[in-house]
Amino acid sequence: MMMDNQDKIKTALKVCHLYYEDGLSQGEIASKLAISRPTISRLLQFARDQGLLRIEIMDPLKDLDVLAQQLEAKYQLKKVILIFDATNDLDAINPKIGAAAADYLETIVKDNDSIGISWGETLENVANHLHPSNANNVSVVQLKGSVSGSEMNNFANDIINKFSNAFHTDAVNLPLPVIFENATTKQVVMQDHFIKAIIQAGIDANIALFTSGTVRDDAMLFNLGYLTDPEIKQLQAQAVGDVVSRFITATGELADSDIDERTVGIPLAALRDKEYSILVSGSSWKVASIRAALLGGYANVLITDSQTAAALLD
Structure with missing residues (x-):
């Protein structure tokens, strides 16, 4: 079939619309336009060569690499790992960032390392995806108190058991509430040499794995029986969330010194001294x-989802 250039352009455009927009096969287009199938193929190539057609591959993995590099630069992080998510659904995000965190641990944990862990739904998802480690003499210790003040499950026991199995060790739990009713009781308990040793082990751990919480009404820390309603309201006015159960302001400072003095766990400042201080957290909340x-x-180190990453760059 011979066509002048103008007719060829018109026919090529028609073929492009039928093929790329209407989803017809090359055979269906050939039948519809009474043109041979090889001619359809040549017209599609002609459209590309003439700049009539531009094919753009949207590679989310490539976009994630760029986002990760931008976050590393903005917040001076040694590593950012992103998973793609379009749902903003914690039930969908947590398993994916949990798996990513477990994979990352497999690459960094070496002989004689010590891993400090927190608890909660996000860490439960990390624990669910752990791989049996080949590293020797790895120790695991909880970074904060683990005894719940209610029947709500904080996953602490399950998490520590799964870490113990994965790293072939007897993980050490911190058998205290994470927030005491008053500071005096906490101070008395903290004099115990066994408790002191656990806290020090958390401070000395070269790897810390933790998440961040919110100050929404459904926040786990608000529903474990540690805090009164007035205290919760006060924290909602002052804080944006918590890290290892220590509530912080929008700029990362302690939000309430009185509640912090009742909190059992490593001090926030100790997180800054870790070889790997890994924050696993995602969703717009x-x-x-x-x-x-x-x-x-x-x-x-930050492990999060793509939408959260974009918001953090805003």
């Missing part, structure tokens, strides 16, 4: 607490 944790310098 946690953007404020993630940003605050990064501004406070409490993490040098």
Whole structure:
């Protein structure tokens, strides 16, 4: 079939619309236009060669690499790992960032390392995806108190058991409430040499793995029986979330010194000294607490989702 250039352009454009917009096969287009199938193929190539058609591949992995590099630069992080997510659904995000965190641990944990862990739904998802480690003499310790003040499950026991199995060790739990009713009781308990040793082990751990919480009404820390309603209201006015159960402001500073003095766990400042201080957290609800944790310098590794990453760059 011979065509002049103008007719060829018109026919090529028609073929492009039928093929790329209407989803017809080359055979269907050939039948519809009474043109041979090889001619259809040549017209599609002609359209590309003439600049009539531009094919753009939207590679989310490439976009994630760029986002990760921008976050690393903005918040001075040694590593950012992103998973693609379009749902903004914690039930969908947590398993994916949990798996990414477990994969990352497999690449960094070496002989004689010590891993400090927190608890909660996000860390439960990390624990669910752990791989049996080949590293020797790895120790695991909880970074904060683990005894719940209610029947609500904080996953602490399950998490520590799964870490113990994955790293072939007897993980050490911190058998205390994470927030005491008053500071005096906490001070008395903290005099115990066994408790002191656990806290020090958390401070000395070269790897810390933790998440960030919110100050929404459904926040786990608000529903474990540690805090009164007035205290919760006060924290909602002052804080944007918590890191290792220590509530922080939008700029990463402690939000309430009185409640902090009742809190059992490593001090926030200890997170800054870790070889790997890994924050695993995602969704729009946690953007404020993630940003605050990064501004406070409490993490040098961030594992989150693509939408959260974009919000953190805004």
